[in-house]
Amino acid sequence: MTAIAEGARPAVRRPRFMLDRTEFMGPLFIAPAILYVVVLVALPFFLAIYYSVSAYTIFNPSYHFVGLKNLDEVLKSDIFRHTLGNTFFFTIVSQIFGLLLGKVGAMLLIQDFPGRGIARALVVLPWAVPVSLAVLAWKWMFDSLYSVINWTLMAVGLMDPMNPAQWLGTTDLAMAAVITVHAWRLFPFGVVIFLAGLTSVPKEVLDAATVDGAGFWRRNYVIIMPIILPIITIALIFGTVFTFTDLSVVYLLTNGGPVNSTQVLGSLGFQVGVLSGDVSHGAVICLFLFPFLLLATIVLLKVLRKREI
């Protein structure tokens, strides 16, 4: 194959019109993509950093430099510290549930049974459908008066009809509700990733191990897990990033309430930066996502590089 490629090169190198030159056209082909990313991702990012050290608000758009004053004020705020904790808590707990359910789901759906196709299609739904629309269904299911969840719990006698749960109105339950919706949205992603991983494990290897006397758990941890670990890592990174940076679930389900108890970085940043118009403090809050994203990126790069070698 290399021989053919080398053979073809001189033809390309013949002096020709500029547009024929691979050396010239290659960069030209990729330039628009890079330009788009630089202008609308990199530049705004630096603008966000600049906002965070200036006194910029919607009402007084001055780029007056104030240094780390904003950061200091944000760090001193109780709401912010609580919000930061929430963001980690929601992310970690919903990843654990998402992964566990994902693994179990994949082990079920890899079996051949009648109706598997339909089951898979239905399980994928939460992840496919726009989250802002799906959250509305959950909001209705968690309704203070007509919650179907409460109705069911009362019908089977697990809840006192005189004292129905206020899912979105009490701190603990609202946190549980947010985690439920995140885990619900995430686990189908886990299922399909684990499925893809499991199908990539060569059947002969598993059969050979079974013949040699490896049991279910041994096969699971000594053979399957090491093979599928890279893609699980990639899935985990994406899942974590999407949950950690999400704004819409909290914004639509609880709007951060009751009294900021379910606020996450995204929703607080939106509230401060857009609704209250305090852009500089909003920018500081949102930029707290960055160190975390950087870490996720580094891990992802390691996995992707390892795959290349």
Place this chain on the structure above:
Amino acid sequence: MASLARRVAGTGSFYSAVAFLVLFAAFPFYWMLITTFKQDGDLYNLESIPYWFNESPTLEHVKYLFTNTLFLRWLGNTALIGVCVVVITLVVSLPAGYSLARMPGRTAENLGIGIFLTYLVPPTLLFLPLSRVISLLGLQDSLWSLVLVYPTFTIPFCTWLLMGFFKSVPREIDEAAIVDGCTMVGAFVKTILPLSVPAILTVVIFAFTLTMQEFVYALTFISSSDQKPITLGVATDLVRGDVYYWGELMGAALIASVPVAIAYNLFLDRFISGITGGAVK
């Protein structure tokens, strides 16, 4: 006999596990469906069993949605934004993916990974500065702001997807065309693009669905009802004050969800191989 009983019990618990999983995943959608077609009296009745119709089903909510709200307008907006974003994405990503797949050496590899990583940059990090950029461009409160901004996440993902695809197309095909006197652009258009129809179709579907799922930028940039895409319009405009019109809300959510759900299911495997960077063959 004992082994038969065990097998029956095993099958039973297998199917109940599957049933639990499917129920957990799909119940909210069932709930959308039944709420859409229930009469108000039936919806807000604590006495009857809520899982099924206790009064005859009605099309009232769906009718209201189409006649008394901007629902159709929002659907149209989403379609317009989606089509424009898909076109921009294709125009930018096709050459970029091709160039990355054919560029020799480590640079292409690094550039490719670099572009893919921007897919990890979330709207939550950029909505504040971007809304400033949007108002500088005079696009505030217009759906064109979304057409401009959405390619920031569709281009990275689709370039990566296409790069993977073009790498699987043998180099000899375009090189032969160049030897035969084609320009590089000509070789790409005449030999590679016709082979890429499945990949292009995948990109079209994903750019469109990613666009439909976005919420944060729309929420930040747009406040006029008639400029909103479907996800934003339904979530913000169908609630009046504190009153939720659940029949209409669920109907709107359902109608907007169905096409995305179908598209996703059809193209799921390609999406997975894209996101795992071909780690799964």
